[in-house]
Amino acid sequence: MGGYILKRLLSAVPVLLGITVIVFLIMSLIPGDPATAILGAYATPENVEKLNRDLGLDEPMIERYFIWLYNMLQGDFGRSYSLNRPVLDEILERFSATLILAGTSFILCSILGILAGVVSAARQYGMADKLITFVVLIGISVPSFFLGMMMILLFAVNLRWLPVSGMYAIYGGGDLPDLIRHLTMPALALSAVATGVIARMARSAMLEVLRQDFVRTARAKGVHERRVITRHALRAAMVAIIPVLGIQAGFVLSGAVYIEIVFQWPGVGRMLVDAILTRDLLLVQGGVVFVAACYVLFNIAVDVAQSLLDPRIKT
Amino acid sequence: MIAFLRRLFRNRLAGLGAVTFAAIVLFVVVTPLLPLPDPNATATADRFMRPFSEGHPLGTDHLGRDLLARLAAGTRLSLAVGVAAALIAATIGSAIGIVAGYFGGRIDNVIMRGVDMLMAFPYILLALAIVAALGPGLMNALIAVAAVNVPFFARNIRGITVGLAGREFVDAARLSGMGHTRIILSELLPNVLPVIVIAMSTTVGWMILETAGLSFLGLGSQPPQADLGSMLGEARSALITHPHTSVVPGLMIFFIVMSINLLGDGVRDALDPRLRSGALSRPRAMTEVKREDPVPAPTDDLLALQDLHTQFHVGDRVLRAVDGVSLTVAPGECLGIIGESGSGKSVTALSVMGLVASPPGLITGGAVRFRGEDLVGAPYERLRQARGDRVAYIFQDPLSTLHPLYRVGDQLAEAIRAHHKVAAKEARARAVALLRDVRIPNAESRLDDYPHEMSGGMRQRVGIAMALANEPDVIIADEPTTALDVTVQAQILSLLDDLRRDRGLAIVFITHDFGVVAQLCDRVAVMYAGRIVEEGPTGAVLNAPAHPYTRRLIACVPELGQGRRELAAIPGLPPTLDDLPAGCAFAPRCEKARPACSAAPIPLEGSGRRAVRCLYPETRPEEAA
Numbered sequence: 018m019g020g021y022i023l024k025r026l027l028s029a030v031p032v033l034l035g036i037t038v039i040v041f042l043i044m045s046l047i048p049g050d051p052a053t054a055i056l057g058a059y060a061t062p063e064n065v066e067k068l069n070r071d072l073g074l075d076e077p078m079i080e081r082y083f084i085w086l087y088n089m090l091q092g093d094f095g096r097s098y099s100l101n102r103p104v105l106d107e108i109l110e111r112f113s114a115t116l117i118l119a120g121t122s123f124i125l126c127s128i129l130g131i132l133a134g135v136v137s138a139a140r141q142y143g144m145a146d147k148l149i150t151f152v153v154l155i156g157i158s159v160p161s162f163f164l165g166m167m168m169i170l171l172f173a174v175n176l177r178w179l180p181v182s183g184m185y186a187i188y189g190g191g192d193l194p195d196l197i198r199h200l201t202m203p204a205l206a207l208s209a210v211a212t213g214v215i216a217r218m219a220r221s222a223m224l225e226v227l228r229q230d231f232v233r234t235a236r237a238k239g240v241h242e243r244r245v246i247t248r249h250a251l252r253a254a255m256v257a258i259i260p261v262l263g264i265q266a267g268f269v270l271s272g273a274v275y276i277e278i279v280f281q282w283p284g285v286g287r288m289l290v291d292a293i294l295t296r297d298l299l300l301v302q303g304g305v306v307f308v309a310a311c312y313v314l315f316n317i318a319v320d321v322a323q324s325l326l327d328p329r330i331k332t
Numbered sequence: 333m334i335a336f337l338r339r340l341f342r343n344r345l346a347g348l349g350a351v352t353f354a355a356i357v358l359f360v361v362v363t364p365l366l367p368l369p370d371p372n373a374t375a376t377a378d379r380f381m382r383p384f385s386e387g388h389p390l391g392t393d394h395l396g397r398d399l400l401a402r403l404a405a406g407t408r409l410s411l412a413v414g415v416a417a418a419l420i421a422a423t424i425g426s427a428i429g430i431v432a433g434y435f436g437g438r439i440d441n442v443i444m445r446g447v448d449m450l451m452a453f454p455y456i457l458l459a460l461a462i463v464a465a466l467g468p469g470l471m472n473a474l475i476a477v478a479a480v481n482v483p484f485f486a487r488n489i490r491g492i493t494v495g496l497a498g499r500e501f502v503d504a505a506r507l508s509g510m511g512h513t514r515i516i517l518s519e520l521l522p523n524v525l526p527v528i529v530i531a532m533s534t535t536v537g538w539m540i541l542e543t544a545g546l547s548f549l550g551l552g553s554q555p556p557q558a559d560l561g562s563m564l565g566e567a568r569s570a571l572i573t574h575p576h577t578s579v580v581p582g583l584m585i586f587f588i589v590m591s592i593n594l595l596g597d598g599v600r601d602a603l604d605p606r607l608r609s610g611a612l613s614r615p616r617a618m619t620e621v622k623r624e625d626p627v628p629a630p631t632d633d634l635l636a637l638q639d640l641h642t643q644f645h646v647g648d649r650v651l652r653a654v655d656g657v658s659l660t661v662a663p664g665e666c667l668g669i670i671g672e673s674g675s676g677k678s679v680t681a682l683s684v685m686g687l688v689a690s691p692p693g694l695i696t697g698g699a700v701r702f703r704g705e706d707l708v709g710a711p712y713e714r715l716r717q718a719r720g721d722r723v724a725y726i727f728q729d730p731l732s733t734l735h736p737l738y739r740v741g742d743q744l745a746e747a748i749r750a751h752h753k754v755a756a757k758e759a760r761a762r763a764v765a766l767l768r769d770v771r772i773p774n775a776e777s778r779l780d781d782y783p784h785e786m787s788g789g790m791r792q793r794v795g796i797a798m799a800l801a802n803e804p805d806v807i808i809a810d811e812p813t814t815a816l817d818v819t820v821q822a823q824i825l826s827l828l829d830d831l832r833r834d835r836g837l838a839i840v841f842i843t844h845d846f847g848v849v850a851q852l853c854d855r856v857a858v859m860y861a862g863r864i865v866e867e868g869p870t871g872a873v874l875n876a877p878a879h880p881y882t883r884r885l886i887a888c889v890p891e892l893g894q895g896r897r898e899l900a901a902i903p904g905l906p907p908t909l910d911d912l913p914a915g916c917a918f919a920p921r922c923e924k925a926r927p928a929c930s931a932a933p934i935p936l937e938g939s940g941r942r943a944v945r946c947l948y949p950e951t952r953p954e955e956a957a
Contacts, residue, residue, distance in 0.1 A: 293463060
């Protein structure tokens with residue numbers, strides 16, 4: 018197992034390098050002179066020249082890439098112009114907030130989605146199945162930002178159950194119950210679409226597995242139907258469900274952008290949008306590379322989980 | 333195409349999606365013709381008018397602009413941008429996919445590596461990076477959304493193209509001297525086009541949603557131009573005081589995406605052949621029972637099938653797989669049931685413990701009695717208790733019938749613990765003993781094997797051990813040796829025979845092979861088209877088959893050392909089970925058939941233990957007995 022994890026980690030190195038190349042290429046798409054783009058049309062030529070020098074933009078492109086990569090490997094992601102602090106510090110601070118939000122959402126959508134899919138499949142064409150199918154259909158069609166806004170209207174404004182936005186109360190907050198109260202709505206809104214997608218996938222995977230011969234064998238042994246579904250069928254269906262979880266994790270992680278804006282959540286997504294609007298390109302560049310790299314590592318964890326679940330995968 | 337559309341609209345949800353989407357398109361097309369105010373005309377005096385106000389059916393926004401007019405303009409823009417993004421992504425992505433799939437080799441390798449890299453990004457993040465570089469704006473948002481969807485198309489289309497590129501018609505085109513461009517355009521493109529269209533129909537909803545999302549973030553359309561996303565984004569600051577300005581564009585995005593999702597699902601389902609036959613139904617815990625005739629009276633046999641009828645209801649068709657089968661099994665006896673595939677022998681076996689997949693299976697009549705108790709009418713819990721405990725099964729292919737993800741030891745222990753409250757440790761000890769009973773060497777270490785780590789013969793031994801786990805009275809073996817090598821087959825048969833003699837087990841042995849019957853069975857029943865056509869002691873049936881079908885079936889078996897004996901295959905095919913003739917089902921394939929054979933049902937007649945369902949039997953059962 019240790020060898021397998023090491024192998025997967027090593028295979029991630031070219032992917033991570035590829036990510037830096039892609040981000041670097043995208044950033045070099047900036048039309049015209051980047052320094053002018055950053056400083057705006059009214060910048061003095063001296064300022065533009067100075068910034069060009071600071072960014073290393075007077076070097077050839079390939080050299081610039083390697084300098085950037087080398088600095089990043091040293092933990093130097095550059096300095097944010099709009100915030101006047103190191104990019105990495107800002108990212109790490111913001112990413113922990115995003116991780117809380119996206120992590121909670123991911124756990125929510127995994128549990129709810131699989132549960133809904135299993136119940137749906139076990140009661141195929143029954144009332145529960147129809148109800149779940151209907152809710153799932155709405156879940157995957159409603160834009161998360163709109164859902165979030167409607168939740169604010171209902172739960173925060175009308176019912177006054179939960180705070181409107183933010184991560185902690187301004188006065189007297191900061192403890193775990195406070196965090197949970199602030200986290201509930203954004204986490205639910207963020208998980209809605211992924212829950213729907215996972216539920217659908219889980220339902221069809223379960224239906225597929227329930228027709229397999231080994232399910233009939235379990236029944237022929239006299240295993241109780243509840244156990245047939247939860248142990249035999251679900252276990253086998255998980256092999257198909259886990260990759261979907263990995264993909265959905267990516268949607269949850271990046272979809273957090275909308276939710277962070279709607280709920281004023283101090284995460285990396287909101288940071289990115291602000292950075293784009295203020296043309297703080299080093300912050301964007303660093304943030305995108307950082308989040309994408311985290312996602313690549315997460316997917317390795319998914320692969321490892323898959324290999325633990327399915328002994329047929331060669332480790 | 334017409335069949336496809338009919339299937340699409342038979343799906344009510346897809347129909348709903350189509351109607352909703354058509355209504356939205358109609359709304360977008362018709363509104364420019366109506367005398368609506370200019371969507372960008374501000375009137376600060378009329379800010380935040382509520383819906384149903386005079387002159388403003390949906391009210392006004394924070395600048396007093398008419399919401400209906402803005403909704404129409406915004407919807408038009410959102411649809412146009414989403415569809416444009418889908419078209420761009422599909423065109424570029426498919427082109428990349430076709431090139432990679434057609435040329436293969438290094439080109440394919442390099443391109444797909446790049447695609448994999450792009451797919452390693454969380455989706456929206458990549459779009460943000462592109463917008464960051466190009467700057468906010470609707471056009472740039474469109475480019476970003478299209479770009480992040482390119483890998484999806486490239487990968488899908490490449491997969492299809494790789495399959496097509498090796499086909500004869502492409503080779504033929506190449507040999508006829510066509511250039512690469514012409515082959516791609518005239519041979520490959522028409523074949524992958526339907527796939528591209530399906531992929532578009534399932535992703536265009538996402539792309540509309542994503543461009544709206546970027547506009548919502550302020551990175552897409554810039555004021556005063558507004559798509560649905562930026563309408564929602566602008567309305568957000570007034571969410572609490574004037575929610576209608578948010579609800580109007582939000583609901584519109586929701587309806588657009590939902591209708592497209594429903595349509596996309598419908599298109600996919602209509603094209604998925606597995607859904608057409610309704611095959612994706614989940615089999616229930618036990619076979620459904622719908623008996624109308626009175627249940628036959630109990631007998632004191634160990635196991636008795638009494639006038640059993642099992643049918644499959646597929647759409648309007650009723651397949652009579654088991655059509656009035658009666659059999660009895662005595663303790664310690666081995667009964668063979670033999671027939672071609674489709675004769676109903678397996679369905680008969682599965683009906684005993686309610687294991688026929690249902691839907692579509694349905695037991696419509698008769699009874700299965702174990703020591704007099706009717707199992708067909710039994711409630712689920714009673715049936716479950718009997719399964720594996722009193723009557724156990726051995727199935728055909730142990731690779732697919734054992735759970736692939738559990739160790740064989742755990743699967744054996746589960747069989748025991750389904751019926752006996754024993755500790756895990758004891759169950760494991762018993763599992764070792766069971767593996768020894770079926771003569772698996774190194775039983776102890778084999779417990780921790782997964783099925784895929786064992787050979788076919790070993791797996792089937794595990795299957796047999798599992799059936800023996802609770803020392804049942806009857807084992808039903810459904811072609812347990814068919815998937816195995818001949819030498820392994822012989823070992824398994826002798827193992828079963830030994831177990832039967834040692835433990836006084838009754839065995840019902842389902843097979844299509846008379847050689848196996850001769851080796852193992854005391855009695856044999858021959859099935860054809862869901863009915864028993866002949867029954868009797870194995871020796872008597874083998875030496876003097878009474879039914880023409882039995883005779884032909886025996887003639888099919890090659891015998892070693894018997895010199896040049898002609899192998900006679902039976903001409904024709906078994907009848908379809910939803911259209912059985914009134915009389916003998918074998919008559920159309922029978923040389924001796926006369927008009928009377930097809931006229932009326934023929935009873936199973938005989939004396940003692942020998943019986944035949946034939947008007948002109950080869951030998952009179954009375955004589956042979």
